[in-house]
Amino acid sequence: MKKSSPRLERPKTFKQDNSSLSYSPKLCLYMIPICITLLLLLQFQSLQQWQNLVFRYTALVSPQNCTITTTQDHESISQKLRDSVTFLPLKDLRFSKQPLDGHTWFMSSMYDTREEGEFQHQQFPSKSSKHRLLCLKGRETHDGSWNYYALAWPEALPSNATLMKGLTFVAYNHYNFDNIWHGLSAVMPFVAWHRNNNCESPARWVLYHWGELRFKMGTWLNTLMEATFGQPPYIEGFRDMEDEGRSVCFEKAVVMRHNEGGMSRERRMKVYDLVRCKARVYCNVSIKRRVNHEGPDIGMTLLMRTGPRSFRNETAVIRIFEKECNKVKGCRLMVAYSNNLTVCEQVKLMSLTDILVSPHGAQLTNMFLMDRNSSVMELYPKGWQKAAGVGQYVYHWIASWSGMRHRGHWRDPNGENCPYSDDDRRCMSIYKNGLIGHNETYFADWARNVINDVKTKKSKEEASRHGPAPITTCDCS
Numbered sequence: 001m002k003k004s005s006p007r008l009e010r011p012k013t014f015k016q017d018n019s020s021l022s023y024s025p026k027l028c029l030y031m032i033p034i035c036i037t038l039l040l041l042l043q044f045q046s047l048q049q050w051q052n053l054v055f056r057y058t059a060l061v062s063p064q065n066c067t068i069t070t071t072q073d074h075e076s077i078s079q080k081l082r083d084s085v086t087f088l089p090l091k092d093l094r095f096s097k098q099p100l101d102g103h104t105w106f107m108s109s110m111y112d113t114r115e116e117g118e119f120q121h122q123q124f125p126s127k128s129s130k131h132r133l134l135c136l137k138g139r140e141t142h143d144g145s146w147n148y149y150a151l152a153w154p155e156a157l158p159s160n161a162t163l164m165k166g167l168t169f170v171a172y173n174h175y176n177f178d179n180i181w182h183g184l185s186a187v188m189p190f191v192a193w194h195r196n197n198n199c200e201s202p203a204r205w206v207l208y209h210w211g212e213l214r215f216k217m218g219t220w221l222n223t224l225m226e227a228t229f230g231q232p233p234y235i236e237g238f239r240d241m242e243d244e245g246r247s248v249c250f251e252k253a254v255v256m257r258h259n260e261g262g263m264s265r266e267r268r269m270k271v272y273d274l275v276r277c278k279a280r281v282y283c284n285v286s287i288k289r290r291v292n293h294e295g296p297d298i299g300m301t302l303l304m305r306t307g308p309r310s311f312r313n314e315t316a317v318i319r320i321f322e323k324e325c326n327k328v329k330g331c332r333l334m335v336a337y338s339n340n341l342t343v344c345e346q347v348k349l350m351s352l353t354d355i356l357v358s359p360h361g362a363q364l365t366n367m368f369l370m371d372r373n374s375s376v377m378e379l380y381p382k383g384w385q386k387a388a389g390v391g392q393y394v395y396h397w398i399a400s401w402s403g404m405r406h407r408g409h410w411r412d413p414n415g416e417n418c419p420y421s422d423d424d425r426r427c428m429s430i431y432k433n434g435l436i437g438h439n440e441t442y443f444a445d446w447a448r449n450v451i452n453d454v455k456t457k458k459s460k461e462e463a464s465r466h467g468p469a470p471i472t473t474c475d476c477s
């Protein structure tokens, strides 16, 4: 009580005021407890009613009675859920420094389902999406941060949303769907999904690059997807989404943004087997190479490029390989230009090829269309080893993934000079499009070794085969 509390002082001030004011605040203070007591008495009277009310309410919301109460409640709850669907930008600029890491910058709030040895993916609706559907908004083709995604329960889709029936594949490609290597890498996990899910085919594809919509695949990829899924891929254009505010939701959607990342070698091989097999059926090429009873048939193909990374002297290169091939019975040399072959011509050519010789470049992606265990010989122009980074080994990788044997590479020691140091990335702009020379001694030795090895292997295989080759069918047919 040492401190002088304001409560003790206050009456003093009141008293001072007393004289000038016409009513008494003291009286008012006395009135308050009286009022409260009166109110409480009233409450006691209505307590019985309150209890009744509470009891009735509990009865109303009890499960047996939900049909009666829910119609209205549900409507208002659905409306609230509908209004609370939040669209986020497909491309999240906060992650532009590591756009491909982890949850990536594409649909960055979502996490992938990862299983040992399997592709990383997201599926909607699913347990992990809490049974919500995927919805998309926007037709932007230049800036992916102006396209949007959201999740919504089927009972509470965003206002004015269109529900698209069937299965939708949503593919993310960090590069593009025209390049056969990058295009194939982006769609492979979808083929794997198809294989794992009773061969279910998509009703449509939605293609994104950096969150921007893309409306077509290159011809090569389009044809292989038509062959694999039994119908030309329908690529969603969202034509009726002209109206800015409109969104679409998908009855069932699968999203992939990590290419083949996470898949084991065995899994990948099965997927390449499936595409190879389907492509051969589609192109009317026999699934299995015919057996030649006079000894193994060895197809060696020089797959040429025109322009960048073509041979400086094609005639000389062809002559070297021809000479070695001619020395071995059953060896046929084929020379082809990838740019003037139709897709089915490429499929057919690869089905007849055991040894593929080609400069580093996207045309080498065709290698997976050869029979398993076939051989690849790759050639680089000058400068790639130091300046090109790990990307230069993609055809070593696809050889391993598709069950082929990469028989090494040759690097041209000659070519244009770069004014910077050898490993300077700026040199790539010079080396990238360099031409490729030849070394007769090296090429001849290399070709001889590979041809003989293939001949030995094929002879052994044919000797061990009894009776007609088993009839094979593709997975998913």
Ligand SMILES: *[C@@H]1O[C@H](CO)[C@@H](O)[C@H](O)[C@H]1NC(C)=O
Pocket (backbone or CB within 6 Å): 059, 060, 062, 064, 065, 068
């Ligand atoms: C359901 O509600 C009705 C009307 O409110 C009531 O008559 C009935 O007893 C309730 N049924 C149950 C099982 O609670």
Ligand SMILES: *[C@@H]1O[C@H](CO)[C@@H](O)[C@H](O)[C@H]1NC(C)=O
Pocket (backbone or CB within 6 Å): 159, 160, 245
């Ligand atoms: C839905 O569409 C109608 C007609 O196009 C429009 O008037 C309305 O504003 C839209 N509602 C929303 C929430 O966008």
Ligand SMILES: *[C@@H]1O[C@H](CO)[C@@H](O)[C@H](O)[C@H]1NC(C)=O
Pocket (backbone or CB within 6 Å): 282, 283, 284, 344
């Ligand atoms: C394959 O053969 C069928 C039937 O003979 C034909 O209709 C189809 O056009 C052929 N496909 C190709 C790619 O040649």
Ligand SMILES: *[C@@H]1O[C@H](CO)[C@@H](O)[C@H](O)[C@H]1NC(C)=O
Pocket (backbone or CB within 6 Å): 313, 314, 315, 316, 319
């Ligand atoms: C290309 O190689 C052939 C055979 O070695 C040779 O005859 C020809 O002169 C060469 N052409 C050029 C342009 O060097």
Ligand SMILES: *[C@@H]1O[C@H](CO)[C@@H](O)[C@H](O)[C@H]1NC(C)=O
Pocket (backbone or CB within 6 Å): 306, 337, 340
């Ligand atoms: C394929 O292309 C090469 C080079 O462009 C050309 O020399 C050749 O005649 C073409 N072949 C066919 C069958 O069109």
Ligand SMILES: *[C@@H]1O[C@H](CO)[C@@H](O)[C@H](O)[C@H]1NC(C)=O
Pocket (backbone or CB within 6 Å): 372, 373
């Ligand atoms: C490929 O080669 C491996 C090892 O030589 C062998 O086990 C496998 O059966 C071969 N596969 C095919 C499809 O020929």
Ligand SMILES: *[C@@H]1O[C@H](CO)[C@@H](O)[C@H](O)[C@H]1NC(C)=O
Pocket (backbone or CB within 6 Å): 413, 439, 440, 441, 442
């Ligand atoms: C060609 O290759 C052989 C065998 O690898 C090598 O000894 C020779 O130095 C090479 N020639 C040139 C000009 O690089």
